[in-house]
Amino acid sequence: MPLYLTEDQEMLRDSAEGFVREKAPVAHMRKLRDADDGTGYDPALWREFAEMGFTSILMSEDEGGLGLGHVEAGVVMEEIGKNLTPSPLLSTGIAAVAALKHGGAQHRDKWYPKIAAGEAVAAIAVDEGAKHDPAATAMTAARSGNGFKLSGRKTFVTHGHVADLLIVAARTGGSAGDADGITLFAVEKGAKGLKADPRRLADASIAARLEFDNVEVTADAVIGEVDGGWGPLNALLGAGRAAASAEMLGVGQGAADITVNYLKERKQFGVPIGSFQALQHRAAHLYAELEVARAAVLKAQQLLDEGSEKAHKAVHVAKAMTGWTTTLAVQEGVQMHAGVGMTDEYDIGLYMKRGRTLAELFGDANYHADRLAREAGY
C-alpha cells in the first residue's frame, strides 16, 4: 500500500475538513470555554459527528459502522486537531471501540449502537500518576462473588465525569510494574462507590480524577480475559496513541499554518516579517519536521490497519515524533507571533495549550522513545 491517502481517504478528508471547519472551528471551542461549560463537549455536535459516521468509523459494516480503519479515523482526528474541537471521538469512537473489539459480544451489542448514534460517550481510565505508565497500574479488582470490586484512583480521564462507559484497567494479579495480572473492565456511569472529580485543564478540556471505593462489577464487565488485559489494553492504547498522534499533527499543522499566514501579513520595519531570512529558515525547518511527522503517523495507521506486528513500534515513533514536532510548532508559533501570541485574542496560544495536553495523553515523547529503546534491547 503506497504511503499516501487513497482517493477514498482524500474524499473523506475533504468532507471532514469542511464539516469540522464549519461546525466546530476554534470559535466553537472558545464558546464552550467562555461559557465555562462543565460538560467538556457539545452533545449536539457529537450527534452530528455520529450522523457523519465518524463515531462508528472503526466499527464493521455488520456492526452498523463504516468499516474503515485507523487511517480514516486519523483523517478525522487531524481535522479535530486543526480546529481544536473539543470532542469525545478519540476516547469513544476510537480507543473504546478498539478495546471492545477484544471483549465479548455483550459489550459491542450494548455500546456500539449507542456510540454509532452519538448517544453514548466513553472514557479511558488508565493513568494513575501524573505520567503515563500503564504497566504500573495498581488499582485493584478483587474477586467478589461472581464479579469484582474495584478500588483505587485514576487520573487524567478525559470526559470521565460525563462518560456513560468507562474502560478501566485494574489489577487482578501480579503487582505494579507487571504486564500480567491486569484486567480491563467496562464500568457504567453511576456505578456505586465511583466518584468523579472533574478538573479543567490548561487547554480548557476537562479530565476527571476518579475514585473507586469498592465499585462492584459483574464478571460480564471484563473485556477479554481476567489477568489478560494487557492485550486489549494495548489495542486500546495503540488506537488511542495513533489517534492522539493524528490530532497532535493537526494541532502542529494548524499552528504552523496560522503562523506562516501571520508572517506574510504582519509588517515591521516596513516589510512583512516573513521576508526576514532567520524566520524563513525556522519556518522551513518546521515544515520539514511536520512532513516527517506526518509520514510517521500515516505509517503507524497503515500498519495498525494491516494488523502488522510492526504497528506497535510505529505507533511509538508516531507519538514521540508528533510530540516533539508539535511542541516545536507551537513554540515557534507563539514566538513568531511575538506580543499578540501572548494574548488570548489570538488563536496560537490555544494551540500551545492543546499541544501540551495531547503531548501527555497516552505517554509523552520521552516515554515512547524510551519504550522503543527498551524494546530494542538498549
Place this chain on the structure above:
Amino acid sequence: MPLYLTEDQEMLRDSAEGFVREKAPVAHMRKLRDADDGTGYDPALWREFAEMGFTSILMSEDEGGLGLGHVEAGVVMEEIGKNLTPSPLLSTGIAAVAALKHGGAQHRDKWYPKIAAGEAVAAIAVDEGAKHDPAATAMTAARSGNGFKLSGRKTFVTHGHVADLLIVAARTGGSAGDADGITLFAVEKGAKGLKADPRRLADASIAARLEFDNVEVTADAVIGEVDGGWGPLNALLGAGRAAASAEMLGVGQGAADITVNYLKERKQFGVPIGSFQALQHRAAHLYAELEVARAAVLKAQQLLDEGSEKAHKAVHVAKAMTGWTTTLAVQEGVQMHAGVGMTDEYDIGLYMKRGRTLAELFGDANYHADRLAREAGY
C-alpha cells in the same frame, strides 16, 4: 573575587596570546602533521614554553615555579586551543603537576625541576576503555616485595609513547566500579614490561595504547596513599578537566572567530554572506553560548584556586558546557564555510577535529552531566 581576569591575568593573557600566535600558530601544527612527525609535539617549542614559565605555572615559587593557579594555566591553555598548538602542557605542566602535589616530596624533587626546565614530559594513563570512566579502573597493581607489579592496559594516553613520566591509575584493592582501592603510580620511561603503541588521531595528535606486563615499581612510586588514589586522581582530573575545558573554549572561540571573519569576506549573490539574517542569528546564538561557557570555565578555575568544595561540581559544568558549545562552534563553522570548510586547505576543519578529541578527553559532556545528576541524587 570578581568573575573576570585580574590585571595580572590579563597581562599574562596578552603575553601568552602573542607568544603562542607567533611561535605556534595553526601553521606549526600543520608542519608537524605534514612531516608525519612521530613525537607529537616540538621539543624546542616545549623548552620555550618552559622559558616563558608556562610549564611551571602551577608550581610554587619555592619549587621554582610561577606560583600561579588554574585561572592562569587556563589562560595559556585557551591560547593553545585557539592556535591548535600540539603541546604536552596539559598532561605535564597541569595534570601531572597537580597530581604530584598530593604525593611525597621525592616526586616533586625529581620531576618539578625537569618539567620547569622543559626537559621532561608527562602523560596521564587513566582510561582503559573507549569512554572515560575512572572508577572502572581494572588495571591491577599487585604487591611484590616492597613494591608493586602493574598489569593491564591503558588507552588514549596522549604523549604516552614519549613521556618521561607516566601517571598511572591502578587497582590495589576493591573491584572495577569502586572508588576505593585505586592507587596512583608514577612510572618512569623505559620501565621493563611496558609497551607503548602510538596511534595517530583524527586531529593529528598522537595518543598511545599502553600495555603493562608485570611492570615493577617500588613503593616510592605511589602518589599519595595505597588504596587511596581516588583523592590525588581527582585532583589530577579536576586540573586536567579544567585545562581541557579552557583549551576547548579556545578551540570554540578560534573556530567562531575565523567563521565570523569568513562571513564578512565571502560573497555570494553579490553580498557578503554575513549579511544574511539566518546566518547572523546563528552566529549571535553561538556568541552567547561561548560567553556562557567562558563564565563556566572561569568559575571552575577560580573555585579550584580557592580550594573550594564547590570546584568539583563547577569543573563538571565547565567540561560539559564547553563540550557542547565547542561542538556547536565547529559544526556551525564548517557548515558556514560550506565547500571550503570541507577542504584541508582551510583551518576550520582542523578545529572540528581538535574539538572532537578534546570532547572525549577526561570525559565527554554526557559523562559530566550524568555525574552531576548522580551526585545531585537523581
Place this chain on the structure above:
Amino acid sequence: MSDLDTFRADTRAWLEENCPAEMRQPARGDGDACWGGRKFEFSSDAQKQWLERMAAKGWTAPMWPADYGGGGLSAAEAKVLQQEMARINARPPLSSFGIWMLGPALLKFGTEAQKKEHLPPIVRGEIRWCQGYSEPGAGSDLAGLQTKAVDRGDHYIINGQKVWTSYADQADWIFCLVRTDPSAPKHKGISFVLFDMDQPGVEARPIKLISGYSFFCETYFTDARAEKKNLVYEENKGWDVAKYLLGHEREMISGMGLGGGGGKPLPAMAKDAVGEEADGRLADPLLRAEIAMFEVRSAAYRAQAERFADEFKAGRGNPAQPSMMKYYGTELNKRRNELVMAAGGSDALEWDSEESGGGKKARDWLRSKGNSVEGGTSEIQLNIISKRILELPS
C-alpha cells in the same frame, strides 16, 4: 569596626524592629506585591506599615539622592541593606515602574524641577507609573510609533494607541513616547512625555493573556493632555531617553536570572511525578537526561550572570552584553518551564484546581513565553549581538 560594619549593625537592628513579621514570609505571587499608587488597596496593615517605614528612610529607592526622597546610600551600603533584608526574608516594600524605570531616566535626563516634583512621590509609593512604548503597529520596530502629540503652547494634545502598557488600568501617571515631528526620520521625531492617566482622554483596557492573567493593557488617547513642563529632555530627542531605558530594562531582565526561584528544584519535582529507580535515579531516563543537560546550562548561566554583574560593576561590560544576557536567560527560563511541565505531567495541566495552586505551573509556563518577547524579542537581541558585537554587515 568599619563604617560599613556599623551600617550593617544599625540596619539589622532597624529592620528587626521595623519589618512586620507578616512581611518576612516569601510572597506567594503577584498578589502579595505592594504596588502603591492612588488606586492601590493594601492587602494588610502590615503591608502599609512596611511601605511607610521604608519610604520614610528612602529605602524604597536606596541609592537615589536624599534630596529627591531616596536613601542616599552608596552601592556598598545598598548591598548591605539588600543582604540584611534577604537575611530575614523581608519582602520588597514596593514594586514600582517608577523606581525601576522612570526614576533612572529622570535622574539622567530630567530637569531639577521634574526630579523634585516626581521622584519623592515615587519613593513614597504615592504615584504609580506605567510605560507607554509599544503600539499595535510598532513592536520590534519601536521607533515606528504613530501616537501623535500636537504642540499647543504650554501643553501637547495627544492622540493614538499604546499596547502592552503594564498595569495601565491601575497606574496614576504614564511615561510615554509620542511623535512630535511626523515629517522627521522616524527616530528623530519622538518625544518622551509624562502625563496623568486620570483624565477624560485616557482609556486603559486590560488584555487577557494566554496565562489567564492580565498584566497589560491597550491604552487609548483621545485628545489627552500633557503639560510642556513634563517633557523630559528635549523635544524630538525622546529616542535617546527611550534607548537608555531599553538598555536599562534589558539589564534588569537579564539580572533576574532564571526566575522561578524558591520553588522545588526540577529533579525533585520530577521525582514526585515519576518516581525513582532502585539506585535513586529518576525513573524516566529521557526526562532525566533533559534535566541533567538543562542543569548544566543553568549552572553555567548562573556563572555568566555573576560575571556579567561583576564586569558591569567594574565598568568593563560590553554595552551590547545585556542583549546576550536577556536572550540567553529568557530562552533558558522558557526551557525550564517546559521541563517543569514535562516533569509535572497531567497534574501540571490543571488550570484552576486547589492542589495545582490555581494552575500555577501551567500559568507560569505560559507566562514564561512572554520573556523572549517583552523588552525586545529574542530575534531583536540576536540582531543587536550580530551588529554591535560581531559587527556583521547589514
Place this chain on the structure above:
Amino acid sequence: MSDLDTFRADTRAWLEENCPAEMRQPARGDGDACWGGRKFEFSSDAQKQWLERMAAKGWTAPMWPADYGGGGLSAAEAKVLQQEMARINARPPLSSFGIWMLGPALLKFGTEAQKKEHLPPIVRGEIRWCQGYSEPGAGSDLAGLQTKAVDRGDHYIINGQKVWTSYADQADWIFCLVRTDPSAPKHKGISFVLFDMDQPGVEARPIKLISGYSFFCETYFTDARAEKKNLVYEENKGWDVAKYLLGHEREMISGMGLGGGGGKPLPAMAKDAVGEEADGRLADPLLRAEIAMFEVRSAAYRAQAERFADEFKAGRGNPAQPSMMKYYGTELNKRRNELVMAAGGSDALEWDSEESGGGKKARDWLRSKGNSVEGGTSEIQLNIISKRILELPS
C-alpha cells in the same frame, strides 16, 4: 504467470548464471566501486566481467531506451531487476555520473545525434564523465559562474576554473556550465557544453579534504576546446538544463536515505564502547537518550522516504519536496555520524590504525559534513522550501 513474473524468473536465472560470486559480496568502500572509463583499472576479472555482461543487456542503465544502449525496461521491470539483484547482494556493475546525471539531461535536452554518440559509451562504462558546475566564487550562487566560452564558429574556446569537480582527475569527458553571454543577466548567459578532458588546456588538481580523502578537484581550463555539436540545448539556455539536473541530483541524494547502511546499529555500537547496565540498558544514560531520540527521527524519516518515493511514483510530489528530503536526510546523517563518534569514544578517533579500519568512523564523520553542502547547502534548501512551498515573501 504474469509477464512480470516471467521477467522475474528469467532475470533471476540470468543473474544466477552471470553474476560472479565475487560480485555478490557487499562493497567494502569506494575502492570496490566500478567507475569504468579510459583510465580505470578493474580491481578484478570478476569486476570487468560483471560490467561487460550487464552492459551487454543494457542493464547498467535499465530504463534507458535500447536504441541508446539501455535496457529498455519499464519502471516495474526495473524494480524487479533491482529486487533480484538485491536478493543475491549483487554489486552495482557500474558507478557513473554519466548514468546518474548526464544521461537524464541528454535524454531530455539532447539531440538525436548527441544521444547516439554519448549514451552507448556511458552504458558500456567506456567513457567516465564529471560535472563542471561550481566555481570558487560561485557556490550557493551557482548562476554567478564566470568560466567563459568564446564562439569560434564550429567550436568554443573555454577559459576559467571549476571547483568540486568530482573525480575530474579520473574522468574522460566533462559536462560543463560556461558563460557564453557575459552581458546578459546572470541566468541568461549560460550554456551547457560537453568536452573531452584529454586535451592540453585542461588540468585537474585533486583537493585534499578534511576526511583525508580527495574526491574532488579544482579544474582549470586554458583555451580548452569544445565542439559546437556538443552544445546541449540552445546557446544561453544552459541554466534550464542545470536546474533540471540540480533537481534530479537532489532527488537522488534524498533517495539515498540515511547512508551508513550495513554497519552495526548505533545502540549496539555504543554498547561495545560503554557496556550495559544490569537490566540491559546502555550504561551511558545520556548517550542512550540521545540515541533513542535519534532512532525515533530516523524511523520517522524512513517512513517519509517511503512516502516521498510513493508520491513521486504516483506523480503526486511537490516539486520542491526533494529540497526538504535533502535537507532533513543530510542533517540526520550528520547527526548519526556525531553519535557514532560519541559512541565510539577514543577508539573512534584513531585515524590510520588497523583496528579502526584506517579511521573509518572518523573519516566517515568528517565526510558526512559535506552532505549538507554538496548539491546545494542546507541553507539553500531552506530558502527553496521557504519560497516555493511556504511562499514567504522575499
